[in-house]
Amino acid sequence: MNNLSPTIVRTVVAAATLLAASAAVHAEGSVEAGKQKAEMCIGCHGIPGYQNSFPEVHKVPKISGQSDKFIVSALTAYKKGDRKHPTMRGIAGSLSEQDMADLAAFYASHTDKTAAETASAPSDVVKALLEKGACASCHGANFSKPIDPSYPKLGGQHADYLFVAMKAYTVEGNAMVGRSNGIMGAVAKQFNPNEMRALAQYLSAQETELKTVPQSRFK
Template sequence: MKTTHISRAAVAAVLALAFATLSHAQGGAPAGNAAAGEQKNAMCIGCHGIVGYKTGFPDVHRVPKLYGQNAQYIATALAEYQRGERKHPSMRAVAQTLSEQDMADLGAYFEAAKPHLAAAAAHEPINADAAKALVDKAGCSGCHGADFNKPISPAFPKLAGQHGDYLYYALKAYQTADKAFVGRGNPIMAGMVKQLSSQELQTLAHYIESLTGDLATVQRSRFR
């Protein structure tokens, strides 16, 4: 089977496109208010505020850790759900109730949590060399940073320590373009992951989960 690697020129091209798109999108973005976001997060913490919570659609996987995530990325992702570029029906329904200011406030709230740097979770043994080769093959570090904890733009997510089963679901979603309720429409990510097999996506996802990062799920009290 022929192996395809993304050249440096190709990575530079997609990054140029990414920054051009982000610059256009961020021009009039409102500033987020963490205190306001704390008052607007009821629909979020019902899933993302429960340690170990899993969703059953389209596959069973843990919902992503949001505390400590970049505010701008959270607002960007919510806007993509609202526009239908991310097709998850529950998330799209939630996003459609939010204004642009709401999204900015929720992003500020989750980023402001600033959980302490979390140690990597226990996981199955990983072939680190093989995983790092996949990181190079897909060009992941070009946007997400060498350690997956310092992306080159706050509009890109921190990934280190994120749940591996969620990462696998998300990566598969970028490979999906022909389903009504599953898939993500980002052409840059689609170009990165289309060259990887399902097994390679799992290896990559579990490797990223094994890294130390500052993402967390904060268990919320039922009484507020």
């Protein structure tokens, strides 16, 4: 995994093994049930280009086309407080395991294409950053085929959101902002803000399986 430390490499492999072993215990999701429950989500995630102003202005992430296991993982992290965005934590805190599974099934069902097998060639500067973070080792050669489905697809995601997300992994001791993840924390702390922006711009320009699907209320 290139320049990533042996400790992080071992952690990545161990985490993927544990996540794969635990995947079978998740509730089975229903697309139709998720469609009904998504009423709480479409005010942000159902409007193309919609922006969030906290902790800084950025587009809300595209979640249609993410895997169901990643969506459950993210919602669980918000509910537990490992992801500290106040609005998302409040919403996730109201969800049961079945609710999360249904919402995940609904948004994962929007997948209608497959990204190219490999990403476009980066500049030398970005290539070095990608190798330093061993990004493809977890998120795939096209950044849309992660080694574990509970990891996010990054290719084609909004650049400003990716930047905010990476910065969040470097924040500690803040009750309102930050993300607790040993692997991503170690990776993100290797980069300064300009390097994060360069990575985010490159990843956002890749062919994507992600999109925002407008719901009936906002079409």
